Amino acid sequence: MTLSTVMVSLALNQPNEARLQVASDLAARFGAGIIGVAAAEFTPPLYFTTGEQAQDLIEQGEAALQARLGELEQQFRSVIGDRAAPLSWRSALDFPIRHALSQVRAADILVTGSAPSGVADAYATASPKDLVMQAGRPLLVVPDTANWLDLGTVLVAWKETPEARRAVGDALPLLAKASDVVVVEILENTSEFDACEARLDDVVAWLRRHDIVASARVEEPGQGRNVAARLDAVAADFTAGLIVAGAYGHSRFRELVLGGVTEHLVTRAERCVLLSH
Numbered sequence: 001m002t003l004s005t006v007m008v009s010l011a012l013n014q015p016n017e018a019r020l021q022v023a024s025d026l027a028a029r030f031g032a033g034i035i036g037v038a039a040a041e042f043t044p045p046l047y048f049t050t051g052e053q054a055q056d057l058i059e060q061g062e063a064a065l066q067a068r069l070g071e072l073e074q075q076f077r078s079v080i081g082d083r084a085a086p087l088s089w090r091s092a093l094d095f096p097i098r099h100a101l102s103q104v105r106a107a108d109i110l111v112t113g114s115a116p117s118g119v120a121d122a123y124a125t126a127s128p129k130d131l132v133m134q135a136g137r138p139l140l141v142v143p144d145t146a147n148w149l150d151l152g153t154v155l156v157a158w159k160e161t162p163e164a165r166r167a168v169g170d171a172l173p174l175l176a177k178a179s180d181v182v183v184v185e186i187l188e189n190t191s192e193f194d195a196c197e198a199r200l201d202d203v204v205a206w207l208r209r210h211d212i213v214a215s216a217r218v219e220e221p222g223q224g225r226n227v228a229a230r231l232d233a234v235a236a237d238f239t240a241g242l243i244v245a246g247a248y249g250h251s252r253f254r255e256l257v258l259g260g261v262t263e264h265l266v267t268r269a270e271r272c273v274l275l276s277h
Contacts, residue, residue, distance in 0.1 A: 001173040001210070003030040006084070007107035007137075009100050010038040010072050011125035012065075014113055019142045020079040022272060023111040025149045026140070027084035029177060034084040035106055036076040039092045039099035040065045041123045062093055096126035097134075104135050109170075111140045115267045128266040132247045132275045138170035139247075141266050141273045149272060150241025154178040156214070157231055157261075158185040160199055163246025167276035168203065171244040172210060174274065181207065181214035182238055186230050190220060228264035240271060247277040 008023035010016045027034045042061040069091040080087055092099045104110050112128050120127040132139045140149075154175055158164055168175075175181050183203050185196050200216035207214045219234055221227070235243055247262045265273045 001176050003027075003032045003108045003173050005033050005035060005107045006030075006109055006111060007035045007037060007104055008076070008111040009096075009126050009131065010036060010076065011096070011113060012038065012040050012068055012072070013121055013124045014116060015144050016072065016075060016113070017079070018144045018146045019111050019113045020076060021147045022140070022142045022149050024080045024083045026109070026111065027080070029149075030173065032084060032108075033086040033088070034080055035103065036073065036080075036087075036089045037091070037100050037103050038069055038072045039094045039096045039126075040069065041093065041095050043123045065093060095122060096124065097122065097130045100126040100131060101134055104137050107137060109138050109140055110135055111142060114141050114143050114269060129249075129263075132262070132266060133249050133277050138167070138274055138276045141269065141275060143269060143271065145270070146272055149174075151178045153180040153182065153238050153240045154242045154244060155235050155238055155240035156181065156183040156203070157243055157245040158183050158200060158203060159246060161246055161248070163248055163277055165246075167244050167246045167274065168207075170276045171274050172212070174242065175207065175212050175214075175244070176210070178212075178242075180238075181212060182217055182240070183207075183214055184217045184219055184231075184234055186219045186227055186234070187221060188227070193218060226260065228261045231261065232264075232270070235271060243269065243271060243273045245273065245275055247275040249277070 006023050006027045008019055073089045090103050115128050128141050156168055183200050185200055187196055196218050204214045204216050249262055
Protein backbone atom coordinates (compact mmCIF):
# COMPACT_ATOMS: atom_id res chain seq x y z
CA MET A 1 0.00 0.00 0.00
CA THR A 2 1.74 3.13 -1.20
CA LEU A 3 1.41 6.33 -3.16
CA SER A 4 3.82 6.88 -6.03
CA THR A 5 2.62 10.25 -7.36
CA VAL A 6 0.88 13.13 -5.61
CA MET A 7 -0.79 15.90 -7.61
CA VAL A 8 -1.52 19.31 -6.08
CA SER A 9 -3.93 21.77 -7.66
CA LEU A 10 -3.06 25.45 -7.14
CA ALA A 11 -5.38 28.45 -7.36
CA LEU A 12 -4.60 31.88 -8.75
CA ASN A 13 -6.79 33.75 -6.26
CA GLN A 14 -6.55 31.73 -3.03
CA PRO A 15 -3.76 30.88 -0.56
CA ASN A 16 -1.75 27.85 -1.68
CA GLU A 17 0.76 27.48 1.17
CA ALA A 18 -1.27 24.94 3.19
CA ARG A 19 -2.00 22.59 0.30
CA LEU A 20 1.63 22.75 -0.81
CA GLN A 21 2.90 21.94 2.68
CA VAL A 22 0.52 18.98 3.02
CA ALA A 23 1.31 17.67 -0.48
CA SER A 24 5.03 17.96 0.33
CA ASP A 25 4.57 16.12 3.63
CA LEU A 26 2.54 13.40 1.90
CA ALA A 27 5.18 12.89 -0.79
CA ALA A 28 7.98 12.77 1.78
CA ARG A 29 6.19 10.06 3.80
CA PHE A 30 5.75 7.82 0.76
CA GLY A 31 8.85 8.70 -1.22
CA ALA A 32 6.50 9.90 -3.97
CA GLY A 33 6.87 12.36 -6.79
CA ILE A 34 4.75 15.50 -7.04
CA ILE A 35 3.03 17.13 -10.00
CA GLY A 36 1.83 20.71 -9.60
CA VAL A 37 -1.08 21.85 -11.76
CA ALA A 38 -2.60 25.28 -12.32
CA ALA A 39 -4.51 27.01 -15.08
CA ALA A 40 -6.43 30.18 -15.76
CA GLU A 41 -8.70 31.45 -18.49
CA PHE A 42 -8.80 35.10 -19.56
CA THR A 43 -12.07 36.80 -18.61
CA PRO A 44 -13.13 39.53 -21.04
CA PRO A 45 -14.37 42.65 -19.22
CA LEU A 46 -17.98 43.75 -19.49
CA TYR A 47 -16.99 46.59 -21.78
CA PHE A 48 -15.20 44.17 -24.13
CA THR A 49 -14.51 45.67 -27.53
CA THR A 50 -13.72 44.23 -30.96
CA GLY A 51 -11.05 44.43 -33.61
CA GLU A 52 -7.43 45.38 -32.91
CA GLN A 53 -8.20 46.79 -29.47
CA ALA A 54 -9.80 43.50 -28.50
CA GLN A 55 -6.77 41.52 -29.62
CA ASP A 56 -4.45 43.79 -27.64
CA LEU A 57 -6.64 43.39 -24.56
CA ILE A 58 -6.65 39.60 -24.89
CA GLU A 59 -2.87 39.47 -25.32
CA GLN A 60 -2.30 41.71 -22.30
CA GLY A 61 -4.70 39.67 -20.19
CA GLU A 62 -3.16 36.35 -21.19
CA ALA A 63 0.36 37.70 -20.58
CA ALA A 64 -0.68 38.69 -17.05
CA LEU A 65 -2.09 35.21 -16.45
CA GLN A 66 1.10 33.58 -17.75
CA ALA A 67 3.11 35.74 -15.36
CA ARG A 68 0.86 34.68 -12.46
CA LEU A 69 1.21 31.00 -13.43
CA GLY A 70 4.98 31.51 -13.44
CA GLU A 71 4.76 32.87 -9.88
CA LEU A 72 2.79 29.81 -8.82
CA GLU A 73 5.39 27.52 -10.33
CA GLN A 74 8.12 29.32 -8.39
CA GLN A 75 6.11 28.95 -5.16
CA PHE A 76 5.49 25.27 -5.91
CA ARG A 77 9.19 24.53 -6.45
CA SER A 78 10.24 26.65 -3.46
CA VAL A 79 7.89 24.96 -0.97
CA ILE A 80 8.41 21.40 -2.20
CA GLY A 81 12.18 21.76 -2.57
CA ASP A 82 13.94 18.41 -2.44
CA ARG A 83 11.20 16.64 -0.44
CA ALA A 84 9.84 14.90 -3.54
CA ALA A 85 11.29 13.40 -6.68
CA PRO A 86 10.49 13.57 -9.47
CA LEU A 87 9.01 17.07 -9.40
CA SER A 88 7.08 18.46 -12.37
CA TRP A 89 4.82 21.38 -13.24
CA ARG A 90 1.88 21.49 -15.67
CA SER A 91 0.11 24.77 -16.39
CA ALA A 92 -2.04 26.14 -19.18
CA LEU A 93 -4.31 28.94 -20.31
CA ASP A 94 -7.49 26.96 -19.84
CA PHE A 95 -10.35 26.56 -17.42
CA PRO A 96 -8.73 25.27 -14.20
CA ILE A 97 -11.15 22.39 -13.69
CA ARG A 98 -10.73 21.19 -17.28
CA HIS A 99 -6.95 21.35 -17.04
CA ALA A 100 -6.83 19.55 -13.68
CA LEU A 101 -9.13 16.78 -14.90
CA SER A 102 -7.02 16.32 -18.03
CA GLN A 103 -3.89 15.76 -15.91
CA VAL A 104 -5.10 13.77 -12.89
CA ARG A 105 -4.67 10.42 -14.65
CA ALA A 106 -0.95 10.78 -13.83
CA ALA A 107 -1.47 10.72 -10.03
CA ASP A 108 -2.66 8.45 -7.23
CA ILE A 109 -4.18 11.27 -5.18
CA LEU A 110 -5.13 14.89 -5.80
CA VAL A 111 -4.51 17.56 -3.14
CA THR A 112 -6.44 20.84 -3.15
CA GLY A 113 -7.64 23.58 -0.84
CA SER A 114 -11.07 23.92 0.69
CA ALA A 115 -13.67 25.91 -1.20
CA PRO A 116 -14.18 29.53 -0.12
CA SER A 117 -17.61 30.77 0.82
CA GLY A 118 -19.67 32.07 -2.07
CA VAL A 119 -19.37 31.23 -5.75
CA ALA A 120 -15.91 30.09 -6.85
CA ASP A 121 -14.21 31.83 -9.78
CA ALA A 122 -14.17 29.10 -12.43
CA TYR A 123 -11.63 31.14 -14.43
CA ALA A 124 -9.04 31.07 -11.63
CA THR A 125 -9.47 27.94 -9.53
CA ALA A 126 -10.57 24.31 -9.83
CA SER A 127 -13.27 24.00 -7.20
CA PRO A 128 -13.02 20.95 -4.92
CA LYS A 129 -16.77 20.60 -5.38
CA ASP A 130 -16.16 19.79 -9.04
CA LEU A 131 -12.92 17.86 -8.51
CA VAL A 132 -14.36 15.45 -5.98
CA MET A 133 -17.19 14.41 -8.28
CA GLN A 134 -15.24 14.19 -11.53
CA ALA A 135 -11.58 13.39 -10.85
CA GLY A 136 -11.89 9.63 -10.41
CA ARG A 137 -9.11 9.85 -7.83
CA PRO A 138 -9.23 10.37 -4.06
CA LEU A 139 -9.28 14.08 -3.23
CA LEU A 140 -7.42 15.40 -0.18
CA VAL A 141 -9.00 18.72 0.83
CA VAL A 142 -6.71 20.90 2.95
CA PRO A 143 -7.93 23.82 5.09
CA ASP A 144 -5.84 26.99 4.97
CA THR A 145 -4.84 26.49 8.62
CA ALA A 146 -3.02 23.17 8.00
CA ASN A 147 0.76 22.95 7.68
CA TRP A 148 1.21 19.17 7.71
CA LEU A 149 -0.83 15.97 7.39
CA ASP A 150 -1.63 14.79 10.91
CA LEU A 151 -2.10 11.01 10.85
CA GLY A 152 -2.09 10.58 14.60
CA THR A 153 -5.79 9.69 14.59
CA VAL A 154 -7.77 9.12 11.41
CA LEU A 155 -11.56 9.12 11.59
CA VAL A 156 -13.37 7.01 8.99
CA ALA A 157 -16.90 8.34 8.56
CA TRP A 158 -18.78 5.19 7.61
CA LYS A 159 -22.07 5.00 5.76
CA GLU A 160 -23.38 1.92 4.00
CA THR A 161 -22.81 3.26 0.50
CA PRO A 162 -20.49 2.52 -2.46
CA GLU A 163 -18.83 5.92 -1.96
CA ALA A 164 -17.82 5.12 1.63
CA ARG A 165 -16.48 1.72 0.63
CA ARG A 166 -14.44 3.32 -2.14
CA ALA A 167 -13.11 6.01 0.21
CA VAL A 168 -11.82 3.48 2.74
CA GLY A 169 -10.13 1.49 -0.02
CA ASP A 170 -8.53 4.64 -1.44
CA ALA A 171 -7.36 5.64 2.04
CA LEU A 172 -5.55 2.36 2.82
CA PRO A 173 -2.04 3.81 2.30
CA LEU A 174 -2.80 6.64 4.74
CA LEU A 175 -4.57 4.39 7.23
CA ALA A 176 -1.53 2.09 7.26
CA LYS A 177 0.60 5.00 8.49
CA ALA A 178 -1.90 6.24 11.09
CA SER A 179 -1.28 5.76 14.79
CA ASP A 180 -4.98 5.24 15.49
CA VAL A 181 -7.95 4.54 13.20
CA VAL A 182 -11.54 4.93 14.37
CA VAL A 183 -14.47 3.87 12.20
CA VAL A 184 -17.57 5.85 13.12
CA GLU A 185 -21.14 5.71 11.92
CA ILE A 186 -23.63 8.34 13.01
CA LEU A 187 -27.02 6.77 13.43
CA GLU A 188 -29.97 8.34 11.71
CA ASN A 189 -32.36 5.85 13.28
CA THR A 190 -31.58 4.57 16.80
CA SER A 191 -33.47 1.33 16.08
CA GLU A 192 -30.57 0.38 13.76
CA PHE A 193 -27.94 0.30 16.51
CA ASP A 194 -27.32 -3.47 16.33
CA ALA A 195 -27.16 -3.48 12.51
CA CYS A 196 -24.76 -0.54 12.65
CA GLU A 197 -22.47 -2.36 15.09
CA ALA A 198 -22.39 -5.37 12.76
CA ARG A 199 -21.46 -3.17 9.80
CA LEU A 200 -18.62 -1.50 11.66
CA ASP A 201 -17.33 -4.84 12.94
CA ASP A 202 -17.04 -5.99 9.33
CA VAL A 203 -15.12 -2.85 8.34
CA VAL A 204 -12.75 -3.19 11.30
CA ALA A 205 -12.16 -6.87 10.50
CA TRP A 206 -11.49 -6.03 6.84
CA LEU A 207 -8.97 -3.39 7.86
CA ARG A 208 -7.30 -5.86 10.20
CA ARG A 209 -6.74 -8.20 7.26
CA HIS A 210 -4.83 -5.31 5.70
CA ASP A 211 -2.70 -5.08 8.86
CA ILE A 212 -4.50 -1.94 10.02
CA VAL A 213 -5.71 -1.99 13.61
CA ALA A 214 -8.93 0.00 14.01
CA SER A 215 -11.73 0.46 16.52
CA ALA A 216 -15.45 1.02 15.93
CA ARG A 217 -17.77 3.61 17.39
CA VAL A 218 -21.52 4.01 16.91
CA GLU A 219 -22.65 7.59 17.48
CA GLU A 220 -26.21 8.67 18.07
CA PRO A 221 -27.30 11.96 16.51
CA GLY A 222 -26.50 14.92 18.73
CA GLN A 223 -29.49 16.82 19.99
CA GLY A 224 -30.11 19.83 17.78
CA ARG A 225 -27.16 19.00 15.51
CA ASN A 226 -27.19 17.90 11.91
CA VAL A 227 -24.95 15.04 10.75
CA ALA A 228 -22.19 17.37 9.54
CA ALA A 229 -21.99 19.19 12.87
CA ARG A 230 -22.09 15.88 14.74
CA LEU A 231 -19.23 14.54 12.62
CA ASP A 232 -17.17 17.63 13.41
CA ALA A 233 -17.84 17.15 17.12
CA VAL A 234 -16.82 13.48 17.02
CA ALA A 235 -13.63 14.34 15.10
CA ALA A 236 -12.82 16.95 17.73
CA ASP A 237 -13.43 14.44 20.54
CA PHE A 238 -10.87 12.11 18.99
CA THR A 239 -8.54 14.99 18.01
CA ALA A 240 -8.56 13.48 14.52
CA GLY A 241 -6.16 15.02 12.03
CA LEU A 242 -7.87 13.46 9.01
CA ILE A 243 -11.42 12.47 8.12
CA VAL A 244 -12.03 9.81 5.44
CA ALA A 245 -15.48 9.92 3.87
CA GLY A 246 -17.47 9.11 0.77
CA ALA A 247 -18.54 12.07 -1.36
CA TYR A 248 -22.18 12.29 -2.33
CA GLY A 249 -23.76 14.46 -4.96
CA HIS A 250 -25.45 14.64 -8.32
CA SER A 251 -25.87 16.91 -11.31
CA ARG A 252 -29.03 18.98 -11.47
CA PHE A 253 -29.72 21.37 -14.36
CA ARG A 254 -25.99 21.22 -15.21
CA GLU A 255 -25.13 22.39 -11.70
CA LEU A 256 -23.24 20.17 -9.29
CA VAL A 257 -25.22 19.69 -6.08
CA LEU A 258 -23.39 18.08 -3.18
CA GLY A 259 -24.97 16.38 -0.21
CA GLY A 260 -25.02 18.31 3.07
CA VAL A 261 -22.10 16.49 4.72
CA THR A 262 -19.95 16.55 1.57
CA GLU A 263 -20.65 20.26 1.09
CA HIS A 264 -19.58 20.88 4.68
CA LEU A 265 -16.38 18.85 4.32
CA VAL A 266 -15.17 20.74 1.24
CA THR A 267 -16.10 24.21 2.50
CA ARG A 268 -15.95 24.36 6.29
CA ALA A 269 -13.91 21.42 7.60
CA GLU A 270 -11.29 22.35 10.20
CA ARG A 271 -9.02 19.40 9.38
CA CYS A 272 -7.84 17.55 6.27
CA VAL A 273 -10.47 15.43 4.57
CA LEU A 274 -9.97 12.56 2.12
CA LEU A 275 -13.01 12.17 -0.12
CA SER A 276 -13.83 9.61 -2.82
CA HIS A 277 -16.82 9.44 -5.11
